[in-house]
Amino acid sequence: MIAHVNFKSGVPVYLQIVQQVKAAAASGSLRTGDALPSVRVLAEELRINRNTAARAYAELEAEGVIETRQGAGCFLKANGTSPLRKAVRSERLAEELDAVIIQAHHLQISDTELTALLAERLEAFRERQGLNGSSRP
Amino acid sequence: MIAHVNFKSGVPVYLQIVQQVKAAAASGSLRTGDALPSVRVLAEELRINRNTAARAYAELEAEGVIETRQGAGCFLKANGTSPLRKAVRSERLAEELDAVIIQAHHLQISDTELTALLAERLEAFRERQGLNGSSRP
Amino acid sequence: MIAHVNFKSGVPVYLQIVQQVKAAAASGSLRTGDALPSVRVLAEELRINRNTAARAYAELEAEGVIETRQGAGCFLKANGTSPLRKAVRSERLAEELDAVIIQAHHLQISDTELTALLAERLEAFRERQGLNGSSRP
Amino acid sequence: MIAHVNFKSGVPVYLQIVQQVKAAAASGSLRTGDALPSVRVLAEELRINRNTAARAYAELEAEGVIETRQGAGCFLKANGTSPLRKAVRSERLAEELDAVIIQAHHLQISDTELTALLAERLEAFRERQGLNGSSRP
DNA sequence: GTGGTCTAGACCACC
DNA sequence: GTGGTCTAGACCACG
Numbered sequence: 226m227i228a229h230v231n232f233k234s235g236v237p238v239y240l241q242i243v244q245q246v247k248a249a250a251a252s253g254s255l256r257t258g259d260a261l262p263s264v265r266v267l268a269e270e271l272r273i274n275r276n277t278a279a280r281a282y283a284e285l286e287a288e289g290v291i292e293t294r295q296g297a298g299c300f301l302k303a304n305g306t307s308p309l310r311k312a313v314r315s316e317r318l319a320e321e322l323d324a325v326i327i328q329a330h331h332l333q334i335s336d337t338e339l340t341a342l343l344a345e346r347l348e349a350f351r352e353r354q355g356l357n358g359s360s361r362p
Numbered sequence: 363m364i365a366h367v368n369f370k371s372g373v374p375v376y377l378q379i380v381q382q383v384k385a386a387a388a389s390g391s392l393r394t395g396d397a398l399p400s401v402r403v404l405a406e407e408l409r410i411n412r413n414t415a416a417r418a419y420a421e422l423e424a425e426g427v428i429e430t431r432q433g434a435g436c437f438l439k440a441n442g443t444s445p446l447r448k449a450v451r452s453e454r455l456a457e458e459l460d461a462v463i464i465q466a467h468h469l470q471i472s473d474t475e476l477t478a479l480l481a482e483r484l485e486a487f488r489e490r491q492g493l494n495g496s497s498r499p
Numbered sequence: 500m501i502a503h504v505n506f507k508s509g510v511p512v513y514l515q516i517v518q519q520v521k522a523a524a525a526s527g528s529l530r531t532g533d534a535l536p537s538v539r540v541l542a543e544e545l546r547i548n549r550n551t552a553a554r555a556y557a558e559l560e561a562e563g564v565i566e567t568r569q570g571a572g573c574f575l576k577a578n579g580t581s582p583l584r585k586a587v588r589s590e591r592l593a594e595e596l597d598a599v600i601i602q603a604h605h606l607q608i609s610d611t612e613l614t615a616l617l618a619e620r621l622e623a624f625r626e627r628q629g630l631n632g633s634s635r636p
Numbered sequence: 637m638i639a640h641v642n643f644k645s646g647v648p649v650y651l652q653i654v655q656q657v658k659a660a661a662a663s664g665s666l667r668t669g670d671a672l673p674s675v676r677v678l679a680e681e682l683r684i685n686r687n688t689a690a691r692a693y694a695e696l697e698a699e700g701v702i703e704t705r706q707g708a709g710c711f712l713k714a715n716g717t718s719p720l721r722k723a724v725r726s727e728r729l730a731e732e733l734d735a736v737i738i739q740a741h742h743l744q745i746s747d748t749e750l751t752a753l754l755a756e757r758l759e760a761f762r763e764r765q766g767l768n769g770s771s772r773p
Numbered sequence: 774g775t776g777g778t779c780t781a782g783a784c785c786a787c788c
Numbered sequence: 789g790t791g792g793t794c795t796a797g798a799c800c801a802c803g
Binding site: 248250290305314317324325329332338345351 | 374386389390392451454456459460461463466467469471473475477479480481484487488
């Protein structure tokens with residue numbers, strides 16, 4: 226099961242799938258060249274419409290995460306292929322960071338603590354990557 | 363700045379506001395009796411429609427988080443729950459940071475760059491705060 | 500009437516719309532800030548489904564040609580905002596040029612003639628731009 | 637190289653081939669009795685499925701453009717139409733160039749860059765031709 | 774009124 | 789079998 230959707234979260238279903246596939250790709254549990262479940266299979270597993278599943282994959286292709294080949298299926302692309310300008314990429318990330326900063330402020334977590342937390346999560350992320358990278362049947 | 367909305371996250375704007383006010387209340391950064399910005403002011407600050415701001419407040423009132431007193435404004439009600447423990451608050455932020463890290467990976471932004479970007483955005487946030495008035499006494 | 504679709508060409512309808520809006524924007528007959536017909540109106544005019552019209556607009560937004568504001572409509576963005584890397588942009592254009600070169604070869608048009616033809620069409624394009632730029636009610 | 641396909645244009649690949657063979661026949665670059673590459677070879681050259689190549693040839697045969705002789709291959713039939721006049725051929729190319737110019741505009745590629753890119757792709761094309769065998773005797 | 778999402782079901786192009 | 793497109797019609801978020 227590649228993803229699990231929550232119909233009540235308010236987040237569009239197709240975006241939930243996009244985020245989860247991205248997470249799987251980033252953490253290494255999906256690897257370059259791996260085939261993703263077909264649109265029909267994914268739709269059945271998640272009990273969503275085929276169009277919704279297709280839309281998620283279309284979005285992933287537009288972002289350069291996967292490659293879809295007519296009649297063959299969808300495959301994870303090698304990382305390092307983001308077609309966006311560096312400035313645009315930084316800007317997008319900055320927006321997300323701003324949201325986190327506001328949230329930290331609301332949760333009364335200091336700048337120092339937030340910075341430390343980021344370092345900690347980064348380390349955890351790299352460790353997870355290492356595990357997925359070495360053990361594969 | 364009581365909230366920060368992301369128009370492209372897929373999460374309805376009014377829900378983003380609701381969640382952030384709740385987070386602020388839960389962590390103690392907003393306290394019983396505190397006044398919230400008026401619908402008009404909030405709409406202006408966030409550059410959203412007044413209807414949207416009103417809807418967020420309506421939702422918060424329906425959930426018993428705030429209380430609107432005619433002609434006086436909106437105020438935070440006693441919530442009955444003790445402020446969240448620090449560990450819980452960190453955990454919430456960690457989840458958001460994990461999402462940012464995944465995004466950074468796909469945007470091909472290195473750990474170093476991400477850390478630098480956080481520092482930069484933190485500084486910008488503090489500067490904005492300084493301009494908009496001083497903190498709680 | 501912003502576009503006209505040909506159902507028999509084999510080219511997806513939503514792509515035909517995308518191309519025509521791009522052409523209108525490039526030639527100056529649509530200008531920065533101009534509102535495009537609403538999804539519903541466009542769908543009615545072209546006698547296509549509302550979803551198809553929406554998809555065309557979504558594609559145009561993804562390419563940075565228009566901006567869509569929830570509840571307000573779609574508006575032409577200022578040019579000079581392509582979010583793609585220069586290398587990616589050149590590559591895409593190169594692919595299209597390759598197709599033209601093959602076609603020229605089939606039509607037995609020499610390299611020199613093709614180059615001259617490009618210069619001629621570029622001049623014609625700039626002239627059309629000039630006309631649209633100056634005369635507007 | 638008898639054709640060049642664009643997988644992302646939205647036009648079915650088999651139709652792209654049909655159109656290009658027709659163009660070559662109309663302009664005289666393919667002449668009555670000329671042999672076309674076998675389905676197998678064409679599929680390899682264009683990196684498409686053999687079924688797709690076969691379909692293109694089937695379509696061309698149905699339209700009476702080519703003739704397949706069992707065991708010998710495919711050959712261009714007499715088409716009865718005189719080769720197109722140069723003006724007509726230029727006009728066809730001009731349409732394609734106009735589309736490229738519009739695309740270049742949105743990709744923010746200047747006239748100078750576009751012209752240079754054409755020269756570069758022309759050179760690459762000639763080089764490929766040289767490698768793949770000499771021209772018609 | 775605007776655009777966004779989802780479902781259902783159909784047909785096509787391609788492997 | 790695969791993904792891509794289109795239609796029809798519904799509901800939601802937003803101005």
